[in-house]
Amino acid sequence: MSVGKVFLVGAGPGDGKLMTIRGKEVLEKAEVVVYDSLLGPSVLAMIPDEAEAVYAGKRAGNHSMPQEQINALLLEKALEGKKVVRLKGGDPFLFGRGGEELELLAEQGIPFEVVPGISSSFAVPAYNGIPVTHRSYTSSVHIITGHRKNGSLDGIDFEALTKTGGTLVFLMGLAALPEICERLMTAGMPGDRAAAVLERGTQAGQRRVISTLAELPEKVKEAGILPPAIIVVGEVCRLSEDFSWYEKRPLAGYRILLTRPEGRSSKMEDALSALGAEVVASPGVRTVPVEDNGSLKAAIRNLEDYRWLLFTSPYGVRIFMEQMAADEVDVRKLAGVRLAALGKGTAAELKKYGLFADLIPPVYDVETLARCVRDQTEPEDRILVPRARLGNPVLGEILSDRRLEEIPVYETEYRRRSALSETALFEKGEVSCVVFTSSSSVKAFCARNEELDFSLVPAVCIGPQTAKTASESGMRTMVAEKAEMDELVRLVVRLAEEGEIPPVK
Incomplete structure (x- = not known):
């Protein structure tokens, strides 16, 4: 049996539209996908149905699979001759343990390839109107892990960071936010320095809190900000109000599940994305x-x-x-x-x-x-x-x-998703609506979400027959005036404007 190959792929900051072309190409041909917890729904929907999907997510204090086991799994699947994709949020070499995962493969002579991804360090501030560098404010940017090692931040030289005068971006640091702010001020950074916490950046439902270093922890607590979130410290945060752009689009904050048959969704997906929606392309049927x-x-x-x-x-x-x-x-x-x-x-x-x-x-x-x-x-x-x-x-x-x-x-x-749980998205209020373009798409959706309470599903339908099928399952239906893709897009915009479909919580 010939040896397979491992692809270490950076999936970007969350929105599937920000995944690289090379990353998509590799993922489409994967036989095994080992994926993380920070991937957005639009990325999870790209994992091929036929691939063996293995969840290896890590959240603070909760590792579904120890790092050593992940390393061994990649080796095992490659030795089986499989094309393996290790799919990681952001960039795999930026606090993503990508280097650790390659060590065993290199030692065993397993072929591998690294596909870089767009880091949340830059993309998330950009989606919130914050340029991490600006000649009038700073000439450097510094990326730091805010994750406590053995419960301590002692490995971070806060005095050195303060002296740089640059923008500071802390990843995985929300739990340690009060300590980070306190130690920066203790190291000499003024308490009125602009700072921000950015939640779920690039995805529907992204939120931000802009404040000062001294007041940021309390403001974040009041807003109920949750992970994933990044911390940005620097005067460039003050530009957010003037440079914000994401939320000015008519469908910003809306996540739309698109069920068009495989190979037929790109035009509508592009139209909805251009209006600000995060589109999860999840074809229900294959022809x-x-x-x-x-x-x-x-x-x-x-x-x-x-x-x-x-x-x-x-x-x-x-x-x-x-x-x-x-x-x-x-x-x-x-x-x-x-x-x-x-x-x-x-x-x-x-x-x-x-x-x-x-x-x-x-x-x-x-x-x-x-x-x-x-x-x-x-x-x-x-x-x-x-x-x-x-x-x-x-x-x-x-x-x-x-x-x-x-x-x-x-x-x-009918197609079944290997990694994306549509049922969980609707139960958590993380989808605004689902777009159906045929009765067969409705039936396929119902077949793969049998445990879902369909009354939770706002269904935007292309025509009466499709709406009838959706209504019979208990969905709340809305029908386009004409059975055309452009009319469906216009209907979604109108429903959002009139409050008939909810933004992501």
Whole structure:
């Protein structure tokens, strides 16, 4: 058996959008993922379903797995020939014990690669309008662990830190905040020096307390700030009010669970993220083509026999056209066939192949599509529909007096998350809403969250049929005016403005 490889990957400060391209590439191909506690939900959602996910988180006084055991686990999985990702918050070499985890691997000759990550030391202040350096204030920045070793901060030279005049960033120091502030002042730092504590930076629900060194501990206590949080000491903290930007976006503070099928969520994810939301892309279904589809091949060979070709999803278009290409059937064979597309997304997929829909129903649901086609056909017209195996039966019911042929070309499989607990997020009030773009996505969500009280779930739905499925499970539903992605985004913004969906607690 060949030896595997270990990738030490920095996941960044929390928001999945801040994970590096290389980090995502490596994670997508992982067979084993050993992950930490400080990863945001949008990062956890990136862990492949097929990967073996092992939690190795550490919080103050609570280590789920001792460091020596983590080191041994990485070695064990690599010796099994696996591609192993050690996924760590921030940067793995900045107080992340990355060096310790590589020692055993190097000693045993195991191949490894380090993928740096964006450190919270810089990203979290930036998301709170605090530049850690500024020529008018300071020319240096110093990063210190605030974690007590054996209950003591004696390993930190507070007098030396005070003399630098630079910005000080303490990681993992919230529990020791009063002692840190006291010892800095004892070392000569003035009590009116600006200081801040920044909680859950870069994620929905981030909060900050800006004060002075002397008053910061009490202000933080009053605000109820909790870990993870970092401490920033320096006059640059005074710039926060003028430079703050994150919370000025309309969806800042909102975490949105997006359940679009795999490979179809990026456009909506980008739109919601641009408006300030933290988007957790958690596809509920995976689309799998029907293998060796003899019925589809036969229909393609005889396309000239059909009057209409109906597509109910972009997947149907893609699989149909790929089969035509595989069978070397010229697209000109569609010359006498009229094309109908259910929605703009399906029509846009047709355009990729130089084809334009003759019919797009005014309302994007199967019933309206069927009625529109019925109005434009005669009983003798043959109609071909490449669609999902478990498609909506209403199409066949309305077109029962037509020569309708529905051919399953793909199946939808439910996905289960290997690391992300959606149930826990809703129970803790850490999700504002979930966006559903199909009934199958609703069913998949319910299947993988069987223990969840669905009345806790605000469901933003693309259309009435999707909303009906969500409502039947007990969710509170809201429906877009049109079954379009842009309309869904506008609906989410309006619901946030009107207080119909909550920001993260």
